[in-house]
Amino acid sequence: xxFLKEVYKNKVLLLMTLPVTVLLILLNYCPMFGALMAFQDxxxxxxxxxxxxxGFKNFEFLFKTSDAWIITRNTLCYNLVFIILGAILxxxxxxxxxLLGKTRLNTVNQILVLFPHFISWVVGSYFVYTVLSxxxxxxxxxxxxxxxTPINWYNxxxxxxxxxxxxxxxxxxxxxxxxxxxxxxGISLDYYEAAKIDGAGWFQQVRYIxxxxxxxxxxxxxxxxxxxxxxxxxxxxxxxxxNSGALYNxxxxxxxxxxxxxTQGSNLGMTAATGLYQSIVAxxxxxxxxxxxxxxxxxxxxx
Amino acid sequence: xxxxxxxxxxxxDIKREDLPKSIKAIMTTITTLLSFSMLIPLLLTISVSxxxxxxxxxxxxxxIPSKWSTSAYEYLFKAGSQxxxxxxxxxxxxxxxxxxxxxxxxxxxxxxxxxxxxxKKQYVMFxxxxxxxxxxxIPIYMMVSNVLGLRDNILALILPLCVNGTYxxxxxxxxxTSVPPTVVEAAKIDGAGDWRCFWxxxxxxxxxxxxxxxxxxxxxxxxxxxxxxLYIVKNDDIVPIQLLLKxxxxxxxxxxxxxxxxxTGVELQRLNENLPEESVKMALVVMVVTPILxxxxxxxxxxxxxxxxxxxKE
Numbered sequence: 001x002x003f004l005k006e007v008y009k010n011k012v013l014l015l016m017t018l019p020v021t022v023l024l025i026l027l028n029y030c031p032m033f034g035a036l037m038a039f040q041d042x043x044x045x046x047x048x049x050x051x052x053x054x055g056f057k058n059f060e061f062l063f064k065t066s067d068a069w070i071i072t073r074n075t076l077c078y079n080l081v082f083i084i085l086g087a088i089l090x091x092x093x094x095x096x097x098x099l100l101g102k103t104r105l106n107t108v109n110q111i112l113v114l115f116p117h118f119i120s121w122v123v124g125s126y127f128v129y130t131v132l133s134x135x136x137x138x139x140x141x142x143x144x145x146x147x148x149t150p151i152n153w154y155n156x157x158x159x160x161x162x163x164x165x166x167x168x169x170x171x172x173x174x175x176x177x178x179x180x181x182x183x184x185x186g187i188s189l190d191y192y193e194a195a196k197i198d199g200a201g202w203f204q205q206v207r208y209i210x211x212x213x214x215x216x217x218x219x220x221x222x223x224x225x226x227x228x229x230x231x232x233x234x235x236x237x238x239x240x241x242x243n244s245g246a247l248y249n250x251x252x253x254x255x256x257x258x259x260x261x262x263t264q265g266s267n268l269g270m271t272a273a274t275g276l277y278q279s280i281v282a283x284x285x286x287x288x289x290x291x292x293x294x295x296x297x298x299x300x301x302x303x
Numbered sequence: 304x305x306x307x308x309x310x311x312x313x314x315x316d317i318k319r320e321d322l323p324k325s326i327k328a329i330m331t332t333i334t335t336l337l338s339f340s341m342l343i344p345l346l347l348t349i350s351v352s353x354x355x356x357x358x359x360x361x362x363x364x365x366x367i368p369s370k371w372s373t374s375a376y377e378y379l380f381k382a383g384s385q386x387x388x389x390x391x392x393x394x395x396x397x398x399x400x401x402x403x404x405x406x407x408x409x410x411x412x413x414x415x416x417x418x419x420x421x422x423k424k425q426y427v428m429f430x431x432x433x434x435x436x437x438x439x440x441i442p443i444y445m446m447v448s449n450v451l452g453l454r455d456n457i458l459a460l461i462l463p464l465c466v467n468g469t470y471x472x473x474x475x476x477x478x479x480t481s482v483p484p485t486v487v488e489a490a491k492i493d494g495a496g497d498w499r500c501f502w503x504x505x506x507x508x509x510x511x512x513x514x515x516x517x518x519x520x521x522x523x524x525x526x527x528x529x530x531x532x533l534y535i536v537k538n539d540d541i542v543p544i545q546l547l548l549k550x551x552x553x554x555x556x557x558x559x560x561x562x563x564x565x566x567t568g569v570e571l572q573r574l575n576e577n578l579p580e581e582s583v584k585m586a587l588v589v590m591v592v593t594p595i596l597x598x599x600x601x602x603x604x605x606x607x608x609x610x611x612x613x614x615x616k617e
Contacts, residue, residue: 006421010419010420010421012496012497012498013413013414013417013419013420013497014414016410016411016413016414016497016501017410017411017414017415017426019406019407019410019411020407020408020410020411020466020471021411021429023407023462023465023466024429024430024433024466026446026451027443027446027447027462027463027466028433028437028438029433030438030442030446030450031437031438031439031442031443031445031446032436032437032438032442033438033442034438034442034443034445034446035438035439035442037441037442037445044449048445093334093337096330096333096334097334098318099318099319099322099327099330100319100327100330100331100334101316101318101319105331105335106331106334108338109334109335109337109338110338111599111600111603112338112339112341112342113334113337113338113341114603114606114607115341115342115599116341118522118526118595118599119526119592119595120525120526120527120528120545120591121528122526122528122545122546122548122549122552122591123545123548123588123591123592125552126348126548126552126584126585126588127344127345127347127348127588128344130344130347130348130351130364130585131343131344131347133363133364135363136359136363136364136581137363137364138347138363138364138365138366140363141363141364141365170341174341175610178607178610179610182607182610189317189318192317192318193317196317196320201321202318202319202321202322202323202326205318234529235528235529239549242552255440258439258440258441259440262440262441262444268441271441272439272441272442275438275439275440275441275442276439278439279436279437279438279439282437283435283436286435287435
């Protein structure tokens with residue numbers, strides 16, 4: 001009774017929460033429940049409630065294939081490169097942008113570096129193609145100019161561990177450098193003034209003030225990204241590589257693997273098992289990293 | 304980030320007073336080279352779209368081709384009814400999605416920041432959980448396409464991107480810190496209802512954060528191809544521009560595979576005729592980027608300050 005009274009009293013506020021609640025239940029909570037199909041021999045015509053339960057069989061299947069190892073390795077290794085190298089590059093870039101100050105050229109450069117962030121990977125994949133295309137791309141044009149033989153990049157697995165990070169940094173470096181840049185702007189100038197009186201040059205100021213002051217935000221960003229180390233940017237790994245079969249060994253990640261499983265209609269239960277495996281590890285990682293953030297810098301903890 | 308003090312307005316040149324000219328020159332060169340090299344693919348695409356097709360066949364992609372031509376754009380403007388349709392769909396989805404997303408998320412945030420609302424904690428938890436754990440691509444796909452039956456429905460392009468836990472929490476944080484509860488309570492005593500408080504008091508006070516989220520949403524909707532890729536299968540009338548671009552790429556892949564898998568000459572020729580020429584493809588890419596390219600100089604400042612708003616924690 002008391003509950004109903006509360007509901008009546010808050011009817012307007014409840015109405016306001018309704019659309020989001022319904023959407024989250026339909027698009028987030030129901031699929032969580034649906035993830036249990038990883039334990040089924042799922043058949044589309046039988047549906048979720050009609051399919052047979054098979055326990056951990058799908059997971060056994062998955063981990064027996066060499067695919068499980070390859071996609072886990074690729075997802076983890078690329079993400080580690082993206083996160084660690086990305087942080088170093090972004091910090092260096094942010095420090096340089098800060099040192100160059102508010103000249104017009106510097107402002108323009110900052111704006112240009114951020115621009116690729118707003119481009120979708122569909123368009124990005126065309127951009128990459130203009131560079132890497134076998135017969136027309138500028139990279140092969142340059143190689144030919146210097147007398148080399150052109151390379152079919154979309155069939156050359158060895159090149160992609162370098163191409164993918166470059167493409168990733170092309171799109172993302174501006175964004176992360178801005179985060180660090182605004183943190184540098186937030187450092188009190190008193191520190192620099194004091195350092196100057198003590199005779200510190202520009203490099204010593206960077207070395208002993210800027211870098212140490214950035215340490216906490218860098219650590220927090222690193223830890224936060226670690227939480228998503230098991231997820232991959234589907235557009236980058238699927239579109240930019242043109243889903244080229246010759247490259248699967250070095251480019252397929254958990255997400256592209258699940259997608260290819262879905263479209264090729266192969267064992268759906270096993271594909272769902274792959275997805276569930278990803279979600280569970282990702283969830284554990286987020287919770288663990290959040291616990292670590294809470295220790296290192298409670299202000300930045302997510303919950 | 305409480306370590307830092309805001310002092311953007313007292314920017315003095317302490318840090319760079321004794322930066323040697325030579326170092327400064329090197330740094331400027333590096334950043335300039337970097338930023339322009341990041342633009343090269345875009346510039347290349349633009350110049351390819353303005354290149355004469357035969358020249359393209361002979362020379363490949365060049366920043367400065369020997370023969371320019373606007374035939375690709377003429378072709379698009381004349382023949383491209385599907386392209387304009389797709390353009391319209393993208394604009395529609397972007398506008399409707401952004402407005403709908405803003406409306407549902409701001410009202411939600413308003414409700415869970417009212418002190419009188421008894422289930423604040425539970426609702427926040429409800430949102431947090433969705434950020435922690437995801438059912439994964441396949442169950443979500445099954446839900447949207449089979450259970451809700453939204454395959455080939457424009458709602459499948461709008462609903463999945465409409466609500467985002469992170470944005471809700473950013474809105475909530477901002478409302479809690481920047482709208483004093485006493486203002487709303489005073490209005491309530493004067494007889495204003497919750498809707499009125501929301502529209503006339505809270506929303507205007509939250510302008511910066513609402514604008515930021517609007518920007519995030521609009522960019523996400525405009526650039527989205529993934530939802531369309533998954534859910535728009537048969538209905539060609541509601542293909543957004545990004546998916547159209549993706550499909551053209553697929554056809555070309557199909558053709559290059561077909562060359563190896565022994566299709567007959569006639570079939571190959573037929574495929575070839577239906578394919579848009581290289582410069583037309585790139586012209587389409589340019590058209591997809593143009594809205595962002597044109598608005599970017601205006602919204603980038605906004606976006607940069609938005610990143611800072613987003614990272615503000617209580």
